[in-house]
Amino acid sequence: MKRIVILGAGTAGTMMANHLRSELKKEEWEIDIIDEREKHYYQPGYLFLPFDMYEPEDIVKTIQEFIPKGVRLLQDKIELIDGANNLVKMRNGDQLHYEILIIATGARIAPEEIEGMKGSEWQKSVFDFYTFEGALALRNKLREWEGGKLVVHITEMPIKCPVAPLEFSFLADSYFKHKNMRDKVEITYVTPLSGAFTKPKATEALDHLMVDKNIKIETDFAIAEVDNENKKIIDYGGKEVPFDLLVTVPTNKGDDLIERSGLGDDLNFIPTNKATLQSQAFKNVFVIGDASNIPASKAGSVAHFEAEILTENILRFINNEPLKEEFDGHANCFIETGNGKALLIDFNYTHEPVEGTFPFPGVGPLRLLKESRMNHMGKLAFRWIYWNVLLKGTHIPFVSANMTEAGKHFN
Amino acid sequence: MEKTIAGRTIAVNEEGYMTNFGEWNKEIGESLAKEAQIDLSQRHWDIIKYIQDEFKKESPLSIRKIGKSGVVDIKEFYALFPNAPLKTATKIAGIPKPASCI
Numbered sequence: 001m002k003r004i005v006i007l008g009a010g011t012a013g014t015m016m017a018n019h020l021r022s023e024l025k026k027e028e029w030e031i032d033i034i035d036e037r038e039k040h041y042y043q044p045g046y047l048f049l050p051f052d053m054y055e056p057e058d059i060v061k062t063i064q065e066f067i068p069k070g071v072r073l074l075q076d077k078i079e080l081i082d083g084a085n086n087l088v089k090m091r092n093g094d095q096l097h098y099e100i101l102i103i104a105t106g107a108r109i110a111p112e113e114i115e116g117m118k119g120s121e122w123q124k125s126v127f128d129f130y131t132f133e134g135a136l137a138l139r140n141k142l143r144e145w146e147g148g149k150l151v152v153h154i155t156e157m158p159i160k161c162p163v164a165p166l167e168f169s170f171l172a173d174s175y176f177k178h179k180n181m182r183d184k185v186e187i188t189y190v191t192p193l194s195g196a197f198t199k200p201k202a203t204e205a206l207d208h209l210m211v212d213k214n215i216k217i218e219t220d221f222a223i224a225e226v227d228n229e230n231k232k233i234i235d236y237g238g239k240e241v242p243f244d245l246l247v248t249v250p251t252n253k254g255d256d257l258i259e260r261s262g263l264g265d266d267l268n269f270i271p272t273n274k275a276t277l278q279s280q281a282f283k284n285v286f287v288i289g290d291a292s293n294i295p296a297s298k299a300g301s302v303a304h305f306e307a308e309i310l311t312e313n314i315l316r317f318i319n320n321e322p323l324k325e326e327f328d329g330h331a332n333c334f335i336e337t338g339n340g341k342a343l344l345i346d347f348n349y350t351h352e353p354v355e356g357t358f359p360f361p362g363v364g365p366l367r368l369l370k371e372s373r374m375n376h377m378g379k380l381a382f383r384w385i386y387w388n389v390l391l392k393g394t395h396i397p398f399v400s401a402n403m404t405e406a407g408k409h410f411n
Numbered sequence: 412m413e414k415t416i417a418g419r420t421i422a423v424n425e426e427g428y429m430t431n432f433g434e435w436n437k438e439i440g441e442s443l444a445k446e447a448q449i450d451l452s453q454r455h456w457d458i459i460k461y462i463q464d465e466f467k468k469e470s471p472l473s474i475r476k477i478g479k480s481g482v483v484d485i486k487e488f489y490a491l492f493p494n495a496p497l498k499t500a501t502k503i504a505g506i507p508k509p510a511s512c513i
């Protein structure tokens with residue numbers, strides 16, 4: 001019996017378990033998946049939890065219920081990947097031999113990277129919303145907060161779902177409006193980038209929304225420290241931004257396992273072929289989702305597109321065929337803009353997000369780069385799709401793994 | 412687009428970044444630095460050389476990476492190239508503006 005081991009049973013690992021179990025013969029291939037957690041968190045929901053738009057139970061389920069029959073789920077911490085000997089070592093001392101390894105250990109926040117970030121004000125006036133605990137603590141804080149200077153901040157790129165902090169600012173604007181206290185809150189968006197987003201066309205549209213919603217923006221800010229005593233963030237160039245409430249996205253890193261195993265770059269992301277998803281270190285090791293260093297968005301939608309192509313490449317690898325160099329960096333993200341509306345962007349390695357219609361060229365019903373209620377419904381529907389379609393590895397009708405250019409207004 | 416600098420014509424993009432590193436030389440670097448209101452010291456040149464070496468190795472640049480390079484720490488990098496050091500330093504070094512991954 002040959003064995004495929006999948007590390008991490010989050011979005012990407014779960015999808016791969018489902019895809020591969022339906023493609024590979026049970027008599028030939030054992031599939032194991034390992035995760036230290038018992039629960040599967042719907043991370044896009046962390047954006048809505050602080051604003052009381054979702055309840056905790058909307059976004060947490062067990063890992064087990066999404067793992068197909070015929071796949072063995074092991075609950076333990078992975079200690080080490082020994083790529084030279086095709087072994088995975090676990091905390092309980094067990095080790096597993098594999099023919100093929102798929103790393104899907106994701107990314108986590110590392111507030112300890114910045115001086116003072118995890119200081120005396122952590123979860124008092126300094127919060128993150130990239131973890132379940134962080135989002136929940138922030139919800140409780142917002143419920144009773146009486147206003148002041150709200151600073152929404154990105155520490156450094158890359159981060160998961162790079163539009164989430166912008167969405168947070170937009171949702172905060174509408175949350176405080178509904179609470180009739182928008183005039184008591186000053187919102188500032190602080191970013192290490194030179195504008196609201198990394199892609200020019202989308203930045204233009206988003207900068208415009210910032211002005212509309214009276215959100216100030218501070219660009220090119222490379223944070224050096226959080227000053228807990230005087231409640232301000234200070235950058236290396238000496239710029240200071242005072243806050244009453246700081247909502248920060250700390251540095252995102254791959255799991256420490258990657259560092260221990262000597263497989264990562266300086267942020268513990270794994271050097272990976274961006275078209276085939278094969279790791280650069282070992283031919284029989286593949287990487288999917290947030291754990292890789294490919295220049296695509298760290299998003300669930302990207303993992304979904306990757307999973308279709310990676311499944312095909314694993315089958316090719318097993319049959320000794322050349323890998324398909326097919327992944328194009330396709331990402332498709334809804335951007336909540338507040339007041340029941342959202343934008344949609346669709347892009348890849350080479351094409352930036354532009355205006356147009358999706359998924360049917362000229363028809364929609366979703367509009368690219370334009371605010372609409374339909375897009376907002378799309379974003380809310382995404383949770384249902386995530387739990388019921390995406391994790392099971394089912395293909396989403398009309399949405400292809402590679403980006404389509406039809407129906408888009410490139411100049 | 413083209414631009415004449417230090418007596419030579421070079422290819423640049425809309426933001427003034429050189430698009431052909433082969434056209435770069437020290438005099439051009441000095442003139443680009445002058446435009447950015449920076450007087451180049453030996454420390455500046457150490458960093459420019461490091462940045463160009465990384466570019467030739469096709470290894471992506473970030474502020475974090477420069478801070479860990481052993482050539483300079485982030486504080487000094489900011490002191491030498493104020494405001495947006497990576498953008499200014501890459502412009503002077505004649506290489507493309509680092510794309511921030513998203």
Ligand SMILES: Cc1cc2nc3c(=O)[nH]c(=O)nc-3n(C[C@H](O)[C@H](O)[C@H](O)COP(=O)(O)OP(=O)(O)OC[C@H]3O[C@@H](n4cnc5c(N)ncnc54)[C@H](O)[C@@H]3O)c2cc1C
Pocket residue numbers: 007008009010011012013034035036037042043044045046047076077078079104105106107129130131160161164255257288289290291298299300301302303333334
């Ligand atoms: C606030 C927020 C909003 C987002 N919004 C969107 C959105 O709107 N749309 C979208 O497409 N994406 C969104 N995302 C991104 C999306 O959630 C991630 O890209 C996706 O979950 C990545 O999947 P993954 O499998 O790579 O990692 P994860 O789902 O994070 O899974 C990694 C798993 O590996 C396990 N693991 C790691 N290390 C070890 C170890 N050493 N031992 C054992 N187990 C280990 C972890 O326990 C975890 O279960 C958002 C993310 C955040 C934080």
